[in-house]
Amino acid sequence: MLWKQNGVKIIAALGAVAVGAGLLGAAYAESSGDSPSLSYRSSIRVPDQAGGEKDEATRLAALAKIDATRASSAALAHVPGTVLEVGLDNENGNLVYGVEIKTASNAVKDVKIDAGNGAVLHVDAADHEENEEE
Numbered sequence: 001m002l003w004k005q006n007g008v009k010i011i012a013a014l015g016a017v018a019v020g021a022g023l024l025g026a027a028y029a030e031s032s033g034d035s036p037s038l039s040y041r042s043s044i045r046v047p048d049q050a051g052g053e054k055d056e057a058t059r060l061a062a063l064a065k066i067d068a069t070r071a072s073s074a075a076l077a078h079v080p081g082t083v084l085e086v087g088l089d090n091e092n093g094n095l096v097y098g099v100e101i102k103t104a105s106n107a108v109k110d111v112k113i114d115a116g117n118g119a120v121l122h123v124d125a126a127d128h129e130e131n132e133e134e
Contacts, residue, residue, distance in 0.1 A: 042094035043116035060088050063095055064115040071097035074118045075111035079103065088115060100126050 044063055068086045076083065081103040089098050097113040110126035113119070 040094065040112065040121040042091075042096050042114045042121060043119075044095040044114070046090045046093050046095050048093070056090065057088070060090060060095060060115075064088055064097075066097075066113075066115060066118050068097060070118055071113040071115070072099055074113050074120060075099035075101060078120045079109045079111055079123060081109070084108065094121075096121060 044065070046060065046063065068088070072083050072086055075097075079101045081101040084100040084102055085098075086100075087098050089096055091098075091112065095115040097115055099111045099113055101109050101111060103109060108126040110124055111120060112122040114121050
């Protein structure tokens, strides 16, 4: 009888450990690079729709209220330098222009511009090696 009670306790403890490990794994997966959480929100939200990249590019261009030239100007006003690349992107449902700028110190910055109103939403170091692989 004593073994049976201890066996139940051990099984219950192992079950609790398994549940805890599962929750920790889910939390880690959510915090990893697979599902980035953005610290900004654009004025134009992009609904999820099926289709290829070409279809998405056409759809995004139709939603944008500013063009790439205005996005570049807004980015340069915030981060002086030379524009390397401009692209219209769906960043987790946010319609933004990604503007890569090379600064005077040769740092490359990725400036996110709201495609609806031209506001600077975010600036960070560009992962230039990753872009070259694409």
